[in-house]
Amino acid sequence: MDKELFEHGLNMNRRRFLSRLSLGLGSVALGSLLIPDLFSGAAGSEEMGFPPGIPHFAPKAKRVIYLFQNGAPSQLETFDYKPKLREMMGQELPASIRMGQRLTGMTSGQSSFPLVGSFYDFKQYGQARAWISDLFPHTAKVVDDICIIRSMFTEAINHDPALTFFQTGAQQGNRPSMGAWLSYGLGSENKNLPAFCVLLSRGKGNGQGVYSKLWTNGFLDSIHQGVQFSSGESPVLYLNNPAGMDSTGRRKMLDKLAELNHLSYSEFGDPEISTKIQQYEMAYRMQTAVPDITDLSKEPDDIIKLYGPNCLVPGTFASNCLLARKLSENGVRFVQLYHQGWDAHSNLPKEMAGQAMDVDQASAALITDLKQRGMLDETLVIWGGEFGRTNYSQGKMTKENYGRDHHPRCFSIWMAGGGVKPGMVYGETDDFGYNITKDPVHVHDFQATVMNLLGLDHEKLIFKHLGRRYRLTDVAGTVIKDLIA
Numbered sequence: 001m002d003k004e005l006f007e008h009g010l011n012m013n014r015r016r017f018l019s020r021l022s023l024g025l026g027s028v029a030l031g032s033l034l035i036p037d038l039f040s041g042a043a044g045s046e047e048m049g050f051p052p053g054i055p056h057f058a059p060k061a062k063r064v065i066y067l068f069q070n071g072a073p074s075q076l077e078t079f080d081y082k083p084k085l086r087e088m089m090g091q092e093l094p095a096s097i098r099m100g101q102r103l104t105g106m107t108s109g110q111s112s113f114p115l116v117g118s119f120y121d122f123k124q125y126g127q128a129r130a131w132i133s134d135l136f137p138h139t140a141k142v143v144d145d146i147c148i149i150r151s152m153f154t155e156a157i158n159h160d161p162a163l164t165f166f167q168t169g170a171q172q173g174n175r176p177s178m179g180a181w182l183s184y185g186l187g188s189e190n191k192n193l194p195a196f197c198v199l200l201s202r203g204k205g206n207g208q209g210v211y212s213k214l215w216t217n218g219f220l221d222s223i224h225q226g227v228q229f230s231s232g233e234s235p236v237l238y239l240n241n242p243a244g245m246d247s248t249g250r251r252k253m254l255d256k257l258a259e260l261n262h263l264s265y266s267e268f269g270d271p272e273i274s275t276k277i278q279q280y281e282m283a284y285r286m287q288t289a290v291p292d293i294t295d296l297s298k299e300p301d302d303i304i305k306l307y308g309p310n311c312l313v314p315g316t317f318a319s320n321c322l323l324a325r326k327l328s329e330n331g332v333r334f335v336q337l338y339h340q341g342w343d344a345h346s347n348l349p350k351e352m353a354g355q356a357m358d359v360d361q362a363s364a365a366l367i368t369d370l371k372q373r374g375m376l377d378e379t380l381v382i383w384g385g386e387f388g389r390t391n392y393s394q395g396k397m398t399k400e401n402y403g404r405d406h407h408p409r410c411f412s413i414w415m416a417g418g419g420v421k422p423g424m425v426y427g428e429t430d431d432f433g434y435n436i437t438k439d440p441v442h443v444h445d446f447q448a449t450v451m452n453l454l455g456l457d458h459e460k461l462i463f464k465h466l467g468r469r470y471r472l473t474d475v476a477g478t479v480i481k482d483l484i485a
Helices: 002-009 015-035 083-087 137-141 159-168 178-186 247-268 271-296 302-309 318-330 349-372 444-451
Strands: 063-070 122-125 130-133 146-153 194-204 225-230 333-339 377-386 411-416 425-428 436-438 463-465 469-470
Touching: 002 083, 015 063, 063 159, 063 178, 063 318, 083 302, 122 137, 137 349, 146 444, 178 194, 178 333, 178 444, 194 318, 271 318, 302 318, 302 349, 333 349, 349 377, 377 444, 411 463
Parallel strands: 063 333, 063 377, 146 425, 194 225, 194 333
Antiparallel strands: 122 130, 146 411, 377 411, 463 469
16 A cells, blocks of 8 residues: 555655656766765865765875786895805705795796806895895985885786786786775865876886776776876876867866757666766866866976986886876875886896886885975885796706796785875795794785775775675784884
């Protein structure tokens, strides 16, 4: 009887009710996009971004700059000093150390696994007396500002799944990337810029490709997808007005397009239609913001000297580090850099030297620059690759030339700022640099810790998709509290 009254007496069935409801919500969404401060209670506020985000608890960091070293730099030539490998140069990797662990197809057929020490010397620096390779003299100068983690590990042994795992929390594709999750959980600090930006550079070494699935929104709304910046004349493709159209005409076109999309939304209720409206509006606002931010020519001489002359060459790692600072300074929540060229299966000493020359000065400069601007405390900087490198040589070996295969069992990264304890070394590996002996950190632990620093509980930031609740850390991950200041 109640159902009959609802459907006939009030002439309102469920389909009609939801249709009317979507019309009302669509109006609210469109109004808040075209007049961003409509419901803010603070007219003219420039602090409000879209979408609004609320941390689960007080954050230590507001934003992230992730300097991903694509191809996996060797921990044995960077931050994990192993003099025993030099002492045992050419001797066979002991079976008691390997313990039958998995090898890649590139070295599993080798008849011998000769140990090889680093071609480069190490020295100790800073209050923690951290060992750092001579390849990284600039990083050594900021060692008291960084936290070196020597006990990272992952299950993935090949580049594609390992890289995808670090970026999305899963080895297969089509999952939201870390930047997309943070955009979803926290929103943007600047309504004129996306919450998640991506910058690419290529080094002198053997490169592994990067691809858009690494900065995808996955099943989240597409507003959370990373926006890739290019090194060409147009930093963001298709952002400029088409030929023959000025800003006034573009504004009128977008208003009419929003009306049409609104009609479609009221009919079908597809949330992706509202997302498209948001993206068009964001692109319009970016037309003013992006050219100014990407113009590095106005940077003072002391900043150019700090990052090095390559910072004025578009598309270099140094240029991208400086641009990352500017984007973060202007409210971008997550800036993801990828520097390709670290896949040194052969000729490692020469390739590592070239790669280090590309990234060492600029990485350290970014820390210094953020610190002198008072931004480092609220900006989390991450440096590292997808796995480590073997302690034995791949292929032909001499004292001056050798290669290293993939090694997921232990490797090093560093973090700085954003609530991380500075000037410390965390975790230990054995004398052979093959296994972790103290304080292991899994990829999911790393992701959980990053989210914690940003005020997010990794077990609570979830999204229901196809009947399952997903999160960045899947069903694992423990916050490493010893890393947090």
